[in-house]
Amino acid sequence: MPAMHVRLGAFSAALVLTATLSTTAFAQKKYDTGASDTEIKIGNIMPYSGPASAYGVIGKTEEAYFRKINAEGGINGRKINFVSYDDGYSPPKTVEQARKLVESDEVLLIFNSLGTPPNTAIQKYLNQKKVPQLFVATGATKWNDPQNFPWTMGWQPNYQSETIIYAKYILKNKPDAKIAVLYQNDDYGKDYLKGFKDGLGAKAASMIVIEDSYEVSEPTIDSHIVRLKATGADVFINITTPKFAAQAIKKNAELGWKPLHFLNNVSANIGSVIKPAGFEAAQDIISSAYFKDPTDPQWKNDAAMKAWNEFLDKYYPEANRADGAVMYGFIVSQGMVQVLKACGDNLSRENVMKQAASLRDFEPVGLLPGVKVNTSASDFAPISQLQLQRLKGETWELFGDVISSDAGG
Known part of the structure; x- marks a missing residue:
């Protein structure tokens, strides 16, 4: 016994x-290159110079946010080492910087690099290397393609669904419109244009009286605006980045051309577009939003806005608080932190993508009420909701419901 x-x-x-x-x-x-017991190394590429330099503040905001996270003890005890380079919005330079980040700096992932042409230039390389190209700062529809590009994920609402919403608004409220379109002659501009035409459907051919494109290398788009006005169009679809958006608004006012003006979300920025162009010139422009506009008085006592201001006071006091790009950088950085926290002690690149594809009703501080971040293994489009807004006085006024762009408005 x-x-x-x-x-x-x-x-x-x-x-x-x-x-x-x-x-x-x-x-x-479990660690891949770029992660250890003490550090998580994140790469980033931004246009700190060149024609899209207005967006450089996004990188500066992210750097400040990660400093805040580090000061508060980091992520599961690890400090973020944020390495951000300038590509001047030039795709060959983007390729150079991406290689440097992956092969010399040995980052774990590349986060929120900006622009459609720059990200397009590095997408195949990063997918071949199996390095996450996470939450890219561009709304091109193609970032949501987990089957062909399992290492690339978007962040903001996609461009096609945004212009589908504008098209539906025009069909409902101005069915006899004569539409002039100005777009940047690259993947970003063409993506927006495709969505707009899809939204108009069979009526696109008769309603659009002119489609004009400009090159990002042009110093001014004034001659394009003159050409658009000459058609007698009464609706203007403005698919431009901040520098050119401000020029277009200014030129419209100079010429006395007052069409119903739709401005793409990527330039719906009080600080870098509307204010430089002149508030008077921008009245009644329609755009869309998915996060709170810092200049909107309705958020004055809002908890999210207080948190944002406290963060800026401490970590980025020189930030232009009228610049929506600063709010964008604040929100997307929270998304990155959420994913890294969820990774726990498994900081493999594979697990980073797995956690990025497992976000459920995540609400970073600063999104509009009702807008939530959702992803899955087959859906790499984290934010797909928008609300229309109209410029009144010196701020945007939201109107209508929050629209899910999945349903195309």
Whole structure:
């Protein structure tokens, strides 16, 4: 009998040992290049110079936000090492910087690099290297293609669904419109244009009286605006980045051309577009939003706005608080932190993508009420809701419901 006891004791001890071993194996930390017990190295590429330099503040805001996270103890005890380079919005330069980040700096991932042409230039390279190209700062529809590009994920509402919403608004409220379209001659501009035509459907051919494109290398688009006005169009679809958006608004006013003016969300920025162009010139422009506009008085006592201001006071006091790009950088940085927290001690690139594709009703501070971040293994479009807004006085006024762009408005 005692022998039996001994055997059982040995058996249960073996069970305990096995359980302990498997728990230890399970709890082991897992790191890919760019992660360790003390650090998570994140790469980023921004146009700090060149024609899209107005967006450079996004990178500066992100750097400030990660400093805040580090000051508060980091992510699961690890500090973020944020390495951000300038590409001047030039795709060949983007390629150079991406290679540097991956091969020399050895980052874990590339986060929120800006622009459609720049991100297009590095997408294949990063997917071949299996380096996450996470939450890219562009709304091109193609970032949501997990089947062909499992290492690339977007962030903001996609361009096509945004212009589908504008098209539906025009069909409902101005069915006999004569529409002039100005767009940037690259993937970003063409993506917006495709959505707009899809939204108009069979009526696109008769309603659009002119489609004019400009090159990002042009110093001014004044001659394009003159051409558009000459058609007698009464609706203007303005698909431009901030520098050119401000020029267009200014030129419209100079010429006395007052069409119903739709401005793409990427330039619906009080600080870098509307104010420089002149508030008077921009009255009644329609755009769309998915996050709170810092200049909108309705958010004055809002908890999110207070948190944003406190963050800026401490970590980025020189920020232009009228610049929506600063709010954008604040929100997307929260998305990055959420994913890294969810990774726990498994900081493999594969797990980073897995956690990025597992966001459920996540609400970063600063999104409009009702807008939530959702992803899945088959849906790499984190934000797909928008609300229309109209410029009144010196701020945007939201109107209508929050529209899910999944349904195309």
